[in-house]
Amino acid sequence: MPIAVQNHGQDRPSEKPVAIIGGGFSGTLLAVQLARAGTRAVIVEREGTALGHGLAYGACGPQHLLNVRAANMSAFPDDPAHFLRWLGHGEPPGGGTSGSDLPNRFASRADYGRYLADVLAQARAAMPGLVEVCLGTAHDVVPAHDGALRVLLHDGRALDARAVVLAQGNAPPAPHRALAGLPPPRVIADPWARHAFDAISPEAAVFLLGTGLTAIDVIQALDARGHRGPILALSRRGLLPRAHADIGPVVDPQPLPTARGSALVAHVRKRARTVGWHHAIDELRPHTHALWQAHAAEGQARFLRHARPWWDVHRHRMAPQIARRIAALEAEGRLQVVAGSLEAAQAAGARLALRWRPRGTDAPVETLVDHAVICTGPDGNPERSRDPLLRTLLSRGAARACPQRLGLDIDPAWRLRDREGKAALPLYAMGTLTKGLGWEMVAVPDIRVQARDLAHHLARIAVPP
Template identity: 45%
Template sequence: MTFIAGPEDHVVIVGGGFSGTLLAINLMRHGGPRATLIERRSRQLARGVAYSAAHPSHLLNVRAGNMSALPDDPDHFVRWLETRGEGDRKTFVPRTTYGAYLREMLDAVVTRSEGRLSLAQGEVCSIDLVARGGVSVGMADGSRIAADSAVLALGNLPPHTPPELIPEDLPPGRYSADPWASDIGEGLGPDDTVVLVGTGLTAIDAALLLDARGFAGQILAVSRRGLSPRRHVDGAPPARVLDKPQGDLSAIVRHIRARAGADGWRAAVDELRPVTQMLWAAAPTPQRARFLRHARPYWDVHRHRLAPTVADRVDALVTSGTLSFAAGKIVSATTAGGAVDLTWRPRGEDAPIVTRAARIVNCTGPQGDLLRSDEPLIRHLIADGVIRPDPLRLGVDVDSQSRAIGRNGVVEQRLHCIGPMTRGGLWEVVAVPDIRQQSWDLARRLSNAQWVGGEGL
């Protein structure tokens, strides 16, 4: 029997970033159960890492017209922007602005909820299933919260340190695990080189942050293939949209390559967007693994694009010689005086290159391997067998209703998971359009809502 929370039940949402905030908002809009939204870092409430750590120069990668937090009100964000004179539906707005939008919306819902939605700050260390029903949520301060069910909205796990880098063996301050740290450019001069490990969106953020902080040295971004995100293009012909999936995921990989050769990767990726989750769900694990090996790098750089003004800034940095991208594999990192000699091998070559780096920044992007996580809550849930990694180690294994699947393959009715940590089951669940739909769907199930629409904001 499927567990559905009634209007007097209590749901604890662990994680107050984008996913958790939208779930809480939608629960209230649907007249659903009482909810407690827990976030361990107050500045990240409603904003998460993506919108709280952003520099004003960091822009959304999607135009405002597709960034409404509410699937039933697609112009909600545009109206909010226009009321404040900060843009229109075609604008790529600063991520800090979007964070303010989310926080304002959450605050308004809390005020109108009459106590049904409460906010709590603290770190959740455990979630225990209670024999008589419900869950008991343990906090780092020793307190506990009783609830009928819990939802993991953990966002992304921080990137793993590349195995070739051993931070404790390097001089202090030469390795940065946080690409959005405001001090990644401090203590550096115009003759220094910063190496960014990774060439995707995270590396772009780090390069722009270094530039904004006045760094005048060299920036080298290195990844296995050296692929960097493409720009959004105005006026391009629309991609052909597939009416239904054509073949299995392996056939789709071949299709993407053929379409990319004829019409470009952008068209090949765009036309599959409406059916991506359907294709992924239908594919067995070996096919998914082949997709990740052969198509994912190209998919990512064409799927998650840069705002034109951001792309212009990146191009200017490349043209000036400040920023360069390279394809290669890191071999080792050794101390060289007060700096680091980073040895890496260019793709397709045998001879390695040594780059003297004043700082190395981990820009490999978010990870999802639960078994490599040091998070106390994740370690507790895995040890208890309540959750398990998905077969490809992309995140938490869930069923089609976002319910966690435990060690023995049993679906846990009292524990759900939403957001990027469910990418193993959905693949496309990292962008706003996907997460807002997922949080909407789960809120309706938990609220036993059988109608379409929600309370206006």
Template identity: 40%
Template sequence: MNNASPLPVVIVGGGFSGAMLAARLAERGRASVLIERGDGVGLGVAYSTPLDAHRLNVRAGRMGAVADRPGGFIDWLKTHHPAQADPNSFAPRRLYGLYVRDRLAAVEADRPGAIRRVKGQAITVESQTVILSSGERIEGRAVVLATGNPAPRTTGADQGGRVISDPWAPDALTPIQPGDDVLILGAGLTMVDVLLSLTAQGWRGRATAVSRRGLLPHAHGVKHDAPIDLPPEALAGPLSARLSAARRLAKAHGWRRVMESYRPITLDLWRAATDAERARFLRHLRPWWDVHRHRIAPQIAAELDQILGEDRLAVRAGRIRAVKTSAASVALRLTTRDKAEQTLSASWLIDCTGPGHDVTTAPLTAGLIAEGRARLAASRLGLDLDEAGRVLHADGAADPDLYVLGPPARAAFWETVAVPDIRQRIEALTDLLAR
């Protein structure tokens, strides 16, 4: 290898973002150290599921891990699982995890020594050195925080045994019996995954999902929806005017085609927005954006419809006021949209509110903020970053050696959760770090 520097890039987090960045750096002749606290390098939360019922939310033909090779996943499926190699399908996430791990292993075999794996918990970043909980210090030429999606934080972990604060923890749902009723905080993608997991283990009880708006995820169409040409009034001007234009287009062409049209330019629109405009979007439009943009596979939507049709799922809109547990049940007090007080009870409460990103309390980032090496973005979605993903210091200066990649970078890039978006960021960051 012809490294410009003998020091590697240190990557904190070995999920999709971190693993595929390490692979791309190796392919460009740059060494890295990949730090992951668990055993599932390349998987993260999304692709570590063993259930084939948990499917991708993007069509398989667009899920290649490399930006200029979107069909890479289909090529892998043709070799290893040909029955699943339909570009229009939504393949099991389990298979995608195997694909990511195979790609990483192939790069490691082709470029011995380019990627060093380290199992450990990163707790501090000092200059270009990452310090692990074991005391080990790993020095690099740059540090990339690719820590993925943390567990939900709504209920906390101290509510008693009837509250499942992290539904993705190993065996978290095992105690739930087939006839138990459950309360679910959140009505989005995590809630759908949890219902599928419960169904797979024989659960036949009833669930009540509670969220601020009471919105369920929408489904993809049977076929890919072609984008349309967006007129100027849908791209510029006040947010209210752009929203009105988008609604008119949706009535004329269908909302899926409109969302597909916005997808390639979402980053540009987010970057161009002022802090006030971003705040208005997050306060008023985000729930509707999420359910239309982050859609579920048609077969998953059919399963959800069946559960609804069996009267085993109810959705309530309201604001959570209190959670009270006992030895055998849990009660949730909420204020409904019409200001009424209501108390719901069940055998279990499951927190499905989604990733609990809070850089002010996570040890790794809280320390950076405390020392002035990082600051919270105005949107409060995460650390403040520049357009290259560099962390901004308290005074606004970009740190030349510290980057954020993947879901934790959403304050700067907004859409940075799905593979097609993350792989673009990986390519841009690889270009920067491989210079």
């Protein structure tokens, strides 16, 4: 329900709401946590977008499962069983699974989107007036005359706020030079767009640029539509995400590793040989933010160049049943995963002619396909963003990208740094936009803690008069 947006509110700055730009997972959790703290929040979201769903839980079908077990998907860090209760803990869910197996279950992403929408609806009902919604597109944030901030909307409205939080979530994949200029539906640049695969016939030959979780989502979507044609998935190393164990490991807390750089990699490998790689990676989860921040920019860059692909496939895993289906498609010859680089692409009648070079060789391979889908994952570089608000803030120097181009440059309190490196305004970011500070800021367990902590911080601050 849209609100009547204040043009020049008469509230004192400290009594104005917090404006949250984006109503996906991050924005929804922050609004609910602010309401719990007794602070008014206004979610600014585009029309036609389901609140709480966002990209991860909106553009998906029933075949798309969460990548984290239900036991760790509560919206609230202080109530870890909240999602389990919503699912019906203790009652056998569909498919004959016993209630005791539910914590190990990988629920559907569509169900999780409904869960988040319910969390928001229940908060609004229980705390009337504390969470409002403004339908519209923000294109700028400027200081107001009384020390607050003013959100300018595309239709001329303005919303005054004590603080503004950017929570736009994931951006579409970055464009690829070899596929630039080739029109849809031959090239599908945004695999999360509505009806992205409607033009792909069941017998079409499909090329996927990327072999991570985005590619897994696309393969599942095509498979669910009855696709029978060949699928070729290409990435520099040809690595697929690893699978979760059928039963989640119980990991005892471990101290923060003291090793850094290559010595840290050696430490993790040694632990993997001792306790298994699932345990070795999961032991690091409470420490990833501290480990990332303990490395200077040069060390972070080395990690991104050399270790990131291996970290990603072990850290960001597939549900076991999805991994089994992917393996079956490979065994049937319908899916081929290769390592290499895409060098060129051009139209060849109604098809695409691709030239790619297998890893470790000098001889390029020519392949004809009907469609190419960019599956390289969300583009974290805000300098390539198509979001109108980010583009405006960056262009006039009110924000800047972090050194590794993983998101925005923010201070330890999640405030945006301007072109000069100063964080002078109550202008914040959360979620994937803050990967430059925290690295692992894409999963529910990380973002729910950030939402709680940021809400407590915002509830305490007072905008100077």
